[in-house]
Amino acid sequence: EVQLLESGGGLVQPGGSLRLSCAASGFTFRSYAMSWVRQAPGKGLEWVSVISSSSDTTYYADSVKGRFTISRDNSKNTLYLQMNSLRAEDTAVYYCATVAVADDYFDSWGQGALVTVSS
Amino acid sequence: SYELTQPPSVSVSPGQTARITCSGYPLPKKYAYWYQQKSGQAPVLVIYDDNKRPSGIPERFSGSSSGTMATLTISGAQVEDESDYYCYSTDSSGNHWVFGGGTKLTVL
Numbered sequence: 001e002v003q004l005l006e007s008g009g010g011l012v013q014p015g016g017s018l019r020l021s022c023a024a025s026g027f028t029f030r031s032y033a034m035s036w037v038r039q040a041p042g043k044g045l046e047w048v049s050v051i052s053s054s055s056d057t058t059y060y061a062d063s064v065k066g067r068f069t070i071s072r073d074n075s076k077n078t079l080y081l082q083m084n085s086l087r088a089e090d091t092a093v094y095y096c097a098t099v100a101v102a103d104d105y106f107d108s109w110g111q112g113a114l115v116t117v118s119s
Numbered sequence: 120s121y122e123l124t125q126p127p128s129v130s131v132s133p134g135q136t137a138r139i140t141c142s143g144y145p146l147p148k149k150y151a152y153w154y155q156q157k158s159g160q161a162p163v164l165v166i167y168d169d170n171k172r173p174s175g176i177p178e179r180f181s182g183s184s185s186g187t188m189a190t191l192t193i194s195g196a197q198v199e200d201e202s203d204y205y206c207y208s209t210d211s212s213g214n215h216w217v218f219g220g221g222t223k224l225t226v227l
Contacts, residue, residue, distance in 0.1 A: 109163075
């Protein structure tokens with residue numbers, strides 16, 4: 001059974017930094033592209049970033065480009081999201097998700113980690 | 120930038136057919152996907168590749184796509200189908216992955 005467990009969320013001041021982690025189990029992590037999707041309170045889903053299985057390709061939403069960095073450690077079965085220069089509008093639940101093989105959609109999801117940006 | 124447009128809400132009575140639309144220009148070249156999200160839970164895929172249903176998803180869920188519009192149809196909607204539904208696709212370059220704004224389905 002695929003399991004994705006996000007951690008690292010919390011309260012941070014505007015302009016601050018935070019790193020989210022997503023521990024994966026139950027599947028061959030190194031074979032899958034991975035992605036982060038967020039959802040602001042009471043709002044819709046927003047794709048944030050994706051990384052290929054070997055880390056050679058990354059894409060970002062325009063709203064986070066230059067501030068967020070996605071990475072992964074296949075030896076630790078872990079996905080990361082380094083978030084810098086955080087803004088109030090980055091407040092959201094952040095989900096990690098597997099990307100279906102040979103396709104571009106989200107297959108399995110974690111339960112999410114809440115990031116609150118506030119002074 | 121690339122956008123997918125959904126109606127904010129759709130309401131049907133139990134047993135009726137609910138249709139949720141999603142419009143966006145890359146849809147003729149790119150597949151549409153549909154996610155169901157119940158309050159406080161992670162999204163669940165209900166339709167992929169325009170019209171395919173993952174295992175475990177009831178047969179009353181179906182999808183179609185024509186031109187720049189994709190449609191999620193729930194035939195004989197049930198009270199437990201009350202959820203937010205999001206369409207999703209990628210732009211033509213494959214570099215930007217986009218969700219529609221979401222549609223709140225009410226069944227009562």
